[in-house]
Every structure is written in C-alpha cells, then in structure tokens.
Amino acid sequence: MKNEKDISFFEKVYIVARKIPRGRVTSYGAIAAFIAAPGSARMVGWALNNCHSLDKFVPAHRVVNRNGMLTGKHHFGNTGTMKQLLENEGAIIENDRIINFRELFWNPSTELS
DNA sequence: GGTGTGACCAGCT
C-alpha cells in the first residue's frame, strides 16, 4: 500500500513545485519546511536538479532562494530561460533577482495547508 | 554501509 510516507522526498518536491500557481514563486526553505524539516533546503535544490528526469515539466523556475535570487538559472539549459519564464508570468527580474519577490511569494504551508 | 554531493541558510570573522 502506498501512503504519503512511501513517496520519496523528490516526489514531494515535484508535487509541491507543480502546485505553485502561475505568477507566484516560493523558496527552497519554504518547500523544505513544508514537506520535511527546515534545514533540508539543499535537498530541495538537489531534487529539482534531477527534475529533468521526469516526463512532466516541473516549474522549477518558480523556486528561488530566500533572497529571491535565481540561483539555479544555470540548470535550465540556457541562463536566460528562468528569467524569461518568470518575467512572462509577471515577475520583475533584475540582476537575476526577483524585485517583487515578497508580493509573489507563495507559502505552501498557508496556501496548500 | 560509508562517502560525497547538492539550485540553501544562518552565523561568525
């Protein structure tokens, strides 16, 4: 029988990431705190690093660090892909950082409950 | 089964 505990950490990251509404962003720490424990933030990034193995597209571009900086833009293939995707969703990016990050911030614990 | 790693975070110098 498959309960939520059987789902890998990765799966949870992917699930939460896919549930991020369009035009919203969240942080690695927020996801980590929601699915496991605060401190596993690095794991989240690592999970997203492997997200390319999935058949489905994971909006990893909506996941940034606490400062709203596009730390993982290099992992999108082209450096500008992440920025363009976010800008296309209404985010304001400047110097690889989301200016209106606080407005767009999407808290899984609050929105997803 | 131990070691290394990873797109982070927070604290210290």
Place this chain on the structure above:
DNA sequence: AAGCTGGCCACAC
C-alpha cells in the same frame, strides 16, 4: 558591511 565557513538532511555510487 561583506565574505566565508559550517551545518543540515536525503539520495546516488
């Protein structure tokens, strides 16, 4: 003020 180091947990070899 800014830069760096350590720590954290889960997965792959």
